[in-house]
Amino acid sequence: MSGHGAQACHLVFLRCDGDRAIGCVVLHVLDETCTGTFILDQNVIDAIRHCLRNYSTLELRVSAYYDDGGLSGGTLERPALQRLLTDIDRHKVDLIVVYKVDRLTRSLADFAKIVEVFDAHGVSFVSVTQQFNTTTSMGRLTLNMLLSVAQFEREVTGERIRDKIAASKKKGMWMGGPPPLGYDVEDKKLVVNATEAKIVGKLFQLYLELGNVRSLMHEAEHQGIVTKRRQSGDRTTGGKPFTRGNLYQLLHNPLYAGKIPHKGKTYPGQHQAIIDPETWKAVQQLLSQNASTRQSSQNIKGIGAKPAGTYPCTA
Structure with missing residues (x-):
């Protein structure tokens, strides 16, 4: 009991x-x-x-x-x-x-x-x-x-909680959850983890040099760069090689630019940025460019495909 x-x-x-x-x-x-x-x-x-x-x-x-x-x-x-x-x-x-x-x-x-x-x-x-x-x-x-x-x-209580979270995020406050690579949480606030921050900075620079996430993933694995390790009691999670999904999430994360995201918008955060504005902008532009290139390539491949159920006339 x-x-x-x-x-x-x-x-x-x-x-x-x-x-x-x-x-x-x-x-x-x-x-x-x-x-x-x-x-x-x-x-x-x-x-x-x-x-x-x-x-x-x-x-x-x-x-x-x-x-x-x-x-x-x-x-x-x-x-x-x-x-x-x-x-x-x-x-x-x-x-x-x-x-x-x-x-x-x-x-x-x-x-x-x-x-x-x-x-x-x-x-x-x-x-x-x-x-x-x-x-x-x-x-x-x-x-x-x-x-x-x-x-x-x-429902009213839920609305109040959602409104409070939205107001706090608009003020740039960290609202909890596991901190990303490069940050720790102290007194409910994000603080920079200097060792991890260097790794984050390296990943952003490598992406600009290599030009795509697939190459970045292979290079990160070659250099032994792994995801954030988290300790909960006797249990340790993370510390694994980056996947493409991990890297896309990291490169898109506005926290690294000192911003707090909320419903498709970002607000100036109360935490310290790890990535400078110029690097952040360059990475986002390259991500967008690569995404457009992939979409165009898929569209071109689709043009030559024959619709299902159509066959050449043999009459």
Whole structure:
């Protein structure tokens, strides 16, 4: 069992067993002091009794834990939720009790799919804090309204996050992710790695001298130039010979010119450039020229090709 702070139990599924309900806590548990038994308060009992109608007292014996802590309720691709749906399919579940409906899903469309599964297997659904259940038409209407609000809040939050990222990038701020060859991250900012920066500068100069990425790839391999090595615990990644794709990505990366890219535009970055403006411009012009040459060559080859299904007349 894992703790997530002082939170109420968010999702429980129940299986009838005489005058008791045997169930599993799903998604979150109360805290690390939780034991294997939960005594529910009267409001919860009333909500459950509305569906099962058989309990004078109700105690849940926890037979297993399902924890999707840290995963967004905006997706159904959550391990514990998928196991729950599997148990429903195997007829192991009679009633699902949630602390709050958006703990199960925040998407109205996703919940509609889940409700279809519930109905197909005779599973009832109760939200403890929102006092409704899916056994009545009014309960379903209330549920749809609550889910619509939850989905709206999720979308608004997403828009705010996207707006914040866009505003930060327009200010030239690094917004995270693995730093490219030539840079490290310190205090959430890009700083030049002097040793790697020399390699980046050499690759740009070699490209101008050799004239194409294929030759650059072979020369880089000949000189033992490899991709950025990254350390994560005991695991090391990178440090491999450059592919053509790697090199195209490197040569097109505006970070090296001191710029921050965002949606097809670039903004002056708060980090130090590795490539001077003249070299950057020359490389971009050569890349564009080579791309145009390749396209023209492909078009010329296509002119002489006969359309499929055409044959010379032999009459």
